[in-house]
Amino acid sequence: MFPCLLMSFVLVAQQKTIPSVKLETLDGKSFNTSAIENDGNPTIISFWATWCKPCKEELNNIADEYEDWMDETGVKLVAVSIDDQRSATRVKPYVNSVGWDYEILLD
Secondary structure, eight states, X not given: OOHHXXXXXXXXXXXXXXXXXXXXXXXXXEEEGGGOOOTTSOEEEEEEOTTOHHHHHHHHHHHHHHHHHHHHHOOEEEEEEOOOTTTGGGHHHXXXXXXXXXXXXXX
């Protein structure tokens, strides 16, 4: 299993609601994490960065199975980039190049 993903899943699974944190979408719009909802199905929040090779590898590997996981469990994955101002400009081009179907947010 993917260690970062497992930890993210366990933390969210133990809570009834996701804490309210203001983030940003790839389009620059404000987004509050309290709006993340999946009709009672599992939600995975994965934290990653463009400079983190294991994080990108994990999300790229999950992408191969994600459609099957959604069909089987209804799971939703939200990938939150923790890139700072120096590397944040690389997030959107990277996501577009790999074609992730996840909801991508910027911290």
